[in-house]
Each structure stands twice: as structure tokens, then as C-alpha cells.
Amino acid sequence: MKRFGDFVAVDGIDVEVRSGEAFGFLGPNGAGKSSTMRMVGCISPPSGGELRILGMDPVADGPAIRARLGVCPQLDNLDPELTVRENLTVYARYFGIARRAARERADELLDFVQLSERADSKVEPLSGGMKRRLTIARALVNDPEIVLLDEPTTGLDPQARHLVWERLFRLKQQGVTLVLTTHYMDEAEQLCDRLVVMDGGRIVAEGSPRALIERHSTREVVELRFAAESQEPFADKLDGLGERVEVLPDRVLLYVPDGDAAVAEVSALGLNPANVLVRRSGLEDVFLHLTGRTLVD
Amino acid sequence: MLTLVLPRLVDVSAVSRRSASVVERNVAALKSVYWLLLLSGFVEPLLYLLSIGVGVGALVGDLPLPDGRLVSYAEFVAPAMLASSAMTGALAETTFNFFGKMKYMKLYDGMIATPVRPFEIALGELGWAMLRGSAYSAAFLAVMVALHLTTVARALTALPAAVLVGFAFGALGMAVSTFMRSWQDFDLMGSAQFTLFLFSGTFVPAQAYPTLLHWLVEVTPLYRSVHLIRGVTLGVGGWAWLLDVLYLVAMMAVGLLVASRRMGRLLYP
Numbered sequence: 001m002k003r004f005g006d007f008v009a010v011d012g013i014d015v016e017v018r019s020g021e022a023f024g025f026l027g028p029n030g031a032g033k034s035s036t037m038r039m040v041g042c043i044s045p046p047s048g049g050e051l052r053i054l055g056m057d058p059v060a061d062g063p064a065i066r067a068r069l070g071v072c073p074q075l076d077n078l079d080p081e082l083t084v085r086e087n088l089t090v091y092a093r094y095f096g097i098a099r100r101a102a103r104e105r106a107d108e109l110l111d112f113v114q115l116s117e118r119a120d121s122k123v124e125p126l127s128g129g130m131k132r133r134l135t136i137a138r139a140l141v142n143d144p145e146i147v148l149l150d151e152p153t154t155g156l157d158p159q160a161r162h163l164v165w166e167r168l169f170r171l172k173q174q175g176v177t178l179v180l181t182t183h184y185m186d187e188a189e190q191l192c193d194r195l196v197v198m199d200g201g202r203i204v205a206e207g208s209p210r211a212l213i214e215r216h217s218t219r220e221v222v223e224l225r226f227a228a229e230s231q232e233p234f235a236d237k238l239d240g241l242g243e244r245v246e247v248l249p250d251r252v253l254l255y256v257p258d259g260d261a262a263v264a265e266v267s268a269l270g271l272n273p274a275n276v277l278v279r280r281s282g283l284e285d286v287f288l289h290l291t292g293r294t295l296v297d
Numbered sequence: 298m299l300t301l302v303l304p305r306l307v308d309v310s311a312v313s314r315r316s317a318s319v320v321e322r323n324v325a326a327l328k329s330v331y332w333l334l335l336l337s338g339f340v341e342p343l344l345y346l347l348s349i350g351v352g353v354g355a356l357v358g359d360l361p362l363p364d365g366r367l368v369s370y371a372e373f374v375a376p377a378m379l380a381s382s383a384m385t386g387a388l389a390e391t392t393f394n395f396f397g398k399m400k401y402m403k404l405y406d407g408m409i410a411t412p413v414r415p416f417e418i419a420l421g422e423l424g425w426a427m428l429r430g431s432a433y434s435a436a437f438l439a440v441m442v443a444l445h446l447t448t449v450a451r452a453l454t455a456l457p458a459a460v461l462v463g464f465a466f467g468a469l470g471m472a473v474s475t476f477m478r479s480w481q482d483f484d485l486m487g488s489a490q491f492t493l494f495l496f497s498g499t500f501v502p503a504q505a506y507p508t509l510l511h512w513l514v515e516v517t518p519l520y521r522s523v524h525l526i527r528g529v530t531l532g533v534g535g536w537a538w539l540l541d542v543l544y545l546v547a548m549m550a551v552g553l554l555v556a557s558r559r560m561g562r563l564l565y566p
């Protein structure tokens with residue numbers, strides 16, 4: 001649990017992350033993901049409840065725990081007065097890593113995130129995505145057992161995102177525990193063994209990506225676009241078709257077990273949508289269903 | 298017994314290692330522009346010494362010490378310049394620079410995600426400030442010896458005294474900086490610093506002030522620093538220095554404690 005004054009940011013969540021697992025926190029803005037990550041990273045003491053990391057207490061054993069964690073915060077906090085390489089070597093020194101080993105490790109990691117060419121450049125002129133990659137590299141400088149990644153790929157171009165995913169996947173294979181937050185559903189589906197969806201400081205769903213889709217959505221989704229001002233009247237006629245009907249400004253979504261069968265039923269009703277798309281249902285459907293489509297503050 | 302003592306010893310070595318890593322970071326960040334700044338910190342007290350100590354000194358003539366000895370005005374003013382330059386040097390690093398690193402560079406937000414703790418950051422930054430401060434003091438003492446304002450032996454004793462002054466002011470400045478909201482607040486601090494510089498028995502013996510002011514001045518930190526260093530460079534005997542040293546050590550301890558507490562509050566929301 002985490003309180004800021006009277007405001008409860010994280011309101012009693014119960015999760016257990018197993019060693020070697022990739023665990024994700026999803027949730028809309030302000031759900032309490034970063035607050036949770038900061039508590040796990042031992043840089044924000046919990047206001048209540050019990051928290052154990054690597055079997056230790058974050059308040060009493062902060063330094064010992066942090067020595068074995070790697071942290072990539074939501075906002076980059078690289079050292080602007082140092083070069084790219086120095087950012088890694090100096091950071092390694094904070095962990096007590098010997099100078100030589102730090103230099104070798106830095107070169108390895110720069111290679112890992114493909115920043116070797118910029119090694120002697122300052123941090124400031126780097127692009128946002130390069131800074132992000134450097135922050136990720138910095139999180140790995142102490143060979144951590146657990147890596148905490150708060151929106152690791154936000155702001156990255158598709159190439160860089162795939163690069164990061166591939167690197168994270170490799171870490172997972174090496175037995176490193178990954179805990180990450182993300183707003184990208186494809187990222188969660190690709191990387192996470194298990195995840196929770198948070199909303200308003202609470203957990204609203206938990207499970208593997210597959211299990212969540214099975215539990216909270218149908219197997220397929222039919223997207224129908226009608227050539228008319230409003231989709232509303234068509235939706236009324238579709239009522240009762242499939243498990244759920246959802247109306248968006250430009251289309252109607254049918255949540256159904258079998259898409260093609262549903263399309264046939266739509267034609268049987270005499271409706272003539274301008275555009276029909278049948279697709280498998282994904283994590284995004286689950287997310288939107290659980291946390292609502294509108295922005296609530 | 299060993300199991301009781303050993304973890305503490307390990308802790309001390311871990312604390313100093315981690316503080317040292319903070320100093321190392323500053324060494325790595327040291328770039329060429331900084332050297333000019335370093336130079337100015339040395340030149341300023343020297344200018345004061347030459348213009349006031351030697352220039353005004355020619356008009357003022359010799360001053361009597363409490364023990365009856367007569368000393369030249371330059372001899373009287375030089376240790377005060379040393380004390381205030383130790384103060385200024387340390388403060389520059391632990392106020393402006395420290396505040397910028399914490400509030401704008403968000404430097405410590407990255408550090409605290411490692412085993413380094415706020416107390417170790419405070420200690421490291423203070424140690425760094427004193428590397429710079431000690432260099433100033435040593436250079437200034439060398440000039441004093443060259444101008445026959447003190448002896449080599451006394452200068453060697455005065456160096457650790459000046460370093461202590463720097464540590465004490467550095468810690469105090471850091472503690473105060475954690476309460477600063479914006480750069481504007483530093484104007485106030487600059488004024489306070491200048492007032493101290495003028496009224497700490499720097500240019501005239503404190504005995505010359507009205508009694509009430511005299512008493513007030515005696516409890517201010519720069520007065521104690523000037524008193525300590527002047528005692529050393531002029532070779533005044535007795536135990537009066539002990540009070541100054543205790544005062545400055547206490548100031549350093551309280552400053553460090555408050556600074557690391559406040560940093561903990563600010564960095565671990």
C-alpha cells in the first residue's frame with residue numbers, strides 16, 4: 001500500500017513474482033504502477049502492508065536489495081555531465097564494481113543496446129530513444145537478479161523496441177526475473193509470463209496473457225463499419241448477437257466465439273456493413289473492457 | 298564480541314567506499330571550464346589580502362594582540378581571509394552545485410536506486426567540496442609563508458584547521474540547501490554569508506564592537522573559524538582553540554545529519 005498524504009496511490013495489492021519469471025503491471029495512467037515499482041525498487045517506503053524482495057525487508061535491507069536489482073525508471077535520470085560510457089562506468093562504481101570490470105561491462109552493454117558508436121558522446125545530444133536504451137543498459141550494469149522496467153519501450157521506434165524485446169527475452173532466458181510496466185499490449189503479450197491489470201491502485205485481473213483473454217474476452221472479435229452517420233441504430237439490431245456488443249464512434253464490435261458464424265448471422269439479419277473485419281481477440285480488448293474506454297480522472 | 302563488532306566495521310568500509318564513488322563521479326564530471334572557476338576561488342581571497350591587508354594595513358599600522366604582542370595588520374587579516382575562503386569554497390560546492398544536482402539534474406534520483414544511501418551521498422559531496430577547499434587553503438597558506446605572515450610549521454598546523462572550517466560550513470550549507478525552494482532563496486544565503494564575512498572579527502578585532510554585538514559575534518561560526526586559524530598562524534598559546542574545534546565538529550555533525558535526513562525525505566517520497 002502507498003499513501004501520499006491523504007491520497008491512496010496503491011491500495012492493497014497482493015502479488016507474488018517468482019524467480020525467473022517475467023511479470024507485468026498493466027493499467028491506465030495513474031493506476032499506481034510506478035508507485036508500486038518504486039516500492040519494489042526500495043526507493044519509496046510502503047505506507048502499509050508487507051513487502052519482501054529477495055526474501056529481505058526493503059526498509060531494513062535497502063542497500064543489500066538494491067545491490068541485486070536493476071532499475072529502469074519511467075523517466076530517464078541519466079547523468080548529464082558524463083559521457084555515455086561514463087554513465088555506465090560511474091554507475092557501476094556505485095555498486096562497488098572494480099574499475100576494470102566496470103569498463104569491460106560498459107563496453108559489453110553498449111554493444112548490447114547498440115550504442116557503441118556514441119560511447120564518447122555526451123548524453124544531452126542523444127535522441128530520446130537512445131537515452132532510453134542507455135537507461136536500460138545502465139540497469140544491467142550490476143548483473144541484477146531482478147530487473148525493474150517502468151515503461152521500458154515508451155518513446156522507442158519500432159526497430160529499437162524490437163531490439164529491446166529481443167534483449168529482454170535473452171535476459172529472461174538467462175534466468176533473470178523481469179518486472180515491467182507497459183502501455184503496449186503487444187509488449188505485454190510477448191514478454192510477460194504473468195501479468196496483473198491495475199486500476200485505481202487495485203488489481204482488477206491477474207493471470208497469463210492467454211488466460212486473461214480467455215477469461216475476460218471471447219475468442220474472436222468482429223468489427224463492423226456501417227456507412228452511416230451514427231452506428232447506434234445498427235447496434236440495437238445486433239443486440240443479443242454474441243456475448244457483448246460495443247459501439248464506437250466509427251464502428252461496432254461484436255465479441256463472439258466464432259467470427260465467421262457471426263458475420264453470417266449479421267447478413268441473415270439483413271444488415272449490410274460497409275466493412276467487415278474478423279480478428280482474434282487480444283489483450284487490448286481485455287484491458288479496455290476491464291478499465292473502461294473513457295478517460296476517468 | 299567479534300560478531301558484534303565485525304558488521305559495524307564492514308558497514309564503515311561500505312559507507313566510505315560508496316561515498317568515495319560519489320567523489321569519483323565528480324572527478325569524472327570535472328571538465329575544463331571548471332578549472333577557471335577553481336582559479337577564481339583562489340584569486341579572490343588573495344586580492345582581499347593584498348588590497349586590504351597590505352594597502353589598508355599601511356594606514357592602520359600595527360595591532361596589539363590580547364597577549365600584548367604587536368602584529369602587522371596583514372598578519373592580522375590574512376588568517377581571516379583564509380577562514381572565509383575556506384567557508385566560501387565549501388559553500389559554493391554544497392549549496393549551488395548541490396542544489397542544482399539534486400533538484401534540476403535529478404542526479405541523486407539515479408544514485409539512490411543503487412546501494413548508495415543519502416548519508417553517503419552527503420558525505421561524498423562534502424568530501425569532494427573539501428578536496429577543492431583544501432587546495433585553496435594550501436595555496437593561500439603558501440602565499441602567507443612567502444609574505445612572511447606566518448611560519449612554515451604554523452602553516453602546516455593551520456591547514457587541517459582550515460579544512461575543518463570547510464567541512465563544517467560545507468555540511469551546514471548542504472543542510473540549508475535541502476530547505477531551498479528555488480534559486481531565489483540563495484540570495485538570502487549570499488547576504489548572510491557576506492554579513493558573516495564583514496562582522497566576524499575579520500577586519501577589526503571583535504573587542505572593538507559594542508558589548509552586545511561582540512557577544513553575538515562570538516557565537517557565529519565564522520568568528521570561531523577566524524579565531525581558530527588566527528590563533529594558529531599567529532602562534533597564540535593556550536587552550537582557546539579547543540572550544541573552536543568542538544564547535545566546528547558539532548556543526549559538521551549536525552549539518553550532515555540534517556542534510557542526509559532531509560535528502561532521505563525528498564528522495565524517497
Ligand SMILES: Nc1ncnc2c1ncn2[C@@H]1O[C@H](COP(=O)(O)OP(=O)(O)OP(=O)(O)O)[C@@H](O)[C@H]1O
Nearest residue numbers: 004009027028029030031032033034035036074566
Ligand atoms: N510523489 C507523489 N506525491 C503525490 N502523489 C503522487 C506521487 N507520486 C505519484 N502520485 C500519485 O499516485 C497515483 C499513481 O501514480 P503512478 O505514477 O504510480 O501511476 P502510474 O500507474 O505509473 O501511471 P502512468 O501510466 O501515467 O505512469 C497518481 O494519481 C499520482 O498523482
Ligand SMILES: [Mg+2]
Nearest residue numbers: 033034035074
Ligand atoms: Mg508510471
